[in-house]
Amino acid sequence: MVLTFPGGMHVPDGKELTKDEPVRRAPVPEMVVVPLSQHIGAPCEAIVKKKDEVRMGQPVGEAKGFVSAPVHSPVSGVVKDVKAAPHHSGGKVLSVIIENDGRDVLFDGVGEETDPARLSREEMLARVKAAGIVGLGGATFPAHVKLDPPKDKPIDTVIVNGAECEPLLTCDYRLMMDRTADMVRGADLVRRIVGAKTLILATEDNKTDAAAVMERTIGELGLADARVAVAKTKYPQGGEKQLIKAVLGREVPTPRKRGLPMDVGVVVHNVGTCYAIYQAVARNLPLIERLVTVVGDAVARPGNYLTRIGTPVRVLLDDAGLAAAPSTLLLGGPMMGMAVYTPEVPVSKGTSGILALTRVAEGEPRDCIRCASCVEVCPVRLTPLDLSLASESRSWETAEHYHVDDCIECGCCAFVCPAHRPIVQQIRHAKAALRKIRAAQAGH
Ligand code: SF4
Ligand code: SF4
Missing domain, CATH: 3.10.20.600 (Ubiquitin-like (UB roll))
Structure with a gap:
């Protein structure tokens, strides 16, 4: 079965430029x-x-x-x-x-070493919090918050996000290849902290070598109820909701319904975050x-x-x-x-x-020709053209009506738009305007 999600698109990934280069230490x-x-x-x-x-x-x-x-x-x-x-x-x-x-x-x-097996869930959580760990995939959400879901949201599955669907980036790939054992150990600690049974290490089918290394490491560490899932290479496979849909077939409720992965029993952490969690818990780093x-x-x-x-x-x-x-x-x-x-x-x-x-492929923005290319690729099933037009005419209520808050700013719509419309900037603008209006209404 092909693991994937609706919408999205294929982008030339350019990962060959850096993926096989040994990691260098940056000058301090x-x-x-x-x-x-x-x-x-x-x-x-x-x-x-x-x-x-x-x-x-x-x-x-x-x-x-x-x-x-x-x-x-x-x-x-x-x-x-x-x-x-x-x-x-x-x-x-x-x-x-x-x-x-x-x-x-x-x-x-x-740098002081501790055996994580001797630490309670609360002690591990405190270490993650004190170490300042945030989501390293780019979202930068504080990790300790995600690791401590409310009691009425039981978690059954931890998904480790190794999709790295953004073109050109290979830092997660190198981490999966070079620091596999500590990353997988960190993922297992995440599973312990949130009390989940199942651990899934997810990547895309352009990184099957990383999948094989992770599979082998799961075996070497003797982890039960842990497996690797290889999803189809498609942008934005690394979006939390897209990954959950592809790997488990579960639909996370949209933001307007205040939906989060924990609403479907899942916690997702990036591979780099899992590695950092292990360093914090086991080495106080x-x-x-x-x-x-x-x-x-x-x-x-x-x-x-x-x-x-x-x-x-x-x-x-x-x-x-x-x-x-x-x-x-x-x-x-x-x-x-x-x-x-x-x-x-x-x-x-x-x-x-x-x-x-040296250059960015941007043409002069033109009027929308209603080709619907943006609708076809939107992974959230929005109508980006409506959002673009609403933002252009500063009709913030219309943007809200078309669910602007659900947009994950993946950029697929702008990438395919033949009229070169700056749809993501327009969406960000509409979101910011709505935030201001709501704050004013709430008296902040
Ligand atoms: S892709 Fe661009 S031109 Fe086509 S419908 Fe969407 S906004 Fe309009
Ligand atoms: S940026 Fe937003 S509207 Fe555009 S394709 Fe992505 S989710 Fe859809």
Whole structure:
């Protein structure tokens, strides 16, 4: 049986540019910039100040609120400042600037090994929370929140998301190939924490070698009720709801019905998140580094880099070298990545890729010709043309009527539109306008 979901499309993936390159260690810069907002939810509050000495792995930002995650120093050194600095969101965000002393002196307890079998569910959850782990597939939702569903939402299955459906990105692929045992151990801890019976490691059929390695690892670790599922390669297979549909055939209720994977008994975590969870629980390692794919037609030596959080994008581009001057820098993949306007933006927890491009295939937007190509590819079964037209005419109620909130911003519609309409930007605009209207109505 072919595991897939309705809608979506095939995109040339370009993964051959980096998938077989051995992972490189990114240079650790003299100055790191640690944003206090690297996750969905409330930003952290700085708990260090100028001139403070910090050690590697030391918390420098404290979580504020339940949906929040602390941030840690990726180096040892001295805090030079706590000030607004360029951020992947496009603006500036309060950040802790740390001068690296080059010694990597560890903070108390960091790296201490513990047998996870001796820890209770609550102790593991506390470790994940303290380590500042968020969804590393790009969603950056604090992991401890997802790991602690309400009692009336029993979880029977954990799906590990190794689809990596975005073209050009291969950091998840390399993690599945190179760090398989710890990733699978982390997935098993997730299963223990949420109390699920079944564990499914899911990937796409353009990564059958990764599927085979994971299958073998499940056997070597002797995990019962665990298996690998290989879904058809199709964008956006890595969307949580698309993956659940493909692997289990279950439909997650739409956002307008406030539906989440836990409503159908499922928790989904990205492969990198599972790896980080294992490091936090078994080795007391906070999230201070991640794998980042550096690629694009402007990059001379594309590859995957193990990168300290807070490393400016410029440092990675210098190391990979430029074959041409980039006109566009994207953080994330080509479909859902966000454009940034300066290479001084630091790598943060959600940075899966850095794309340096000399050109972007964008034509002049024209009137909609009602060809319905966008409707055919929408994986959420929306009518993107209606959303595009509603946003263009600032008819926010109409956009709401056409369920703009259900859009997962996958970019399929804009990719196929022969009229080059900027549908995703228009949708984001409509969502932002509706958020404002609702906040005003609620008196915020
Ligand atoms: S793909 Fe573009 S031109 Fe075709 S219906 Fe959708 S918005 Fe209109
Ligand atoms: S961006 Fe939104 S509207 Fe467009 S195809 Fe994806 S889910 Fe559908």
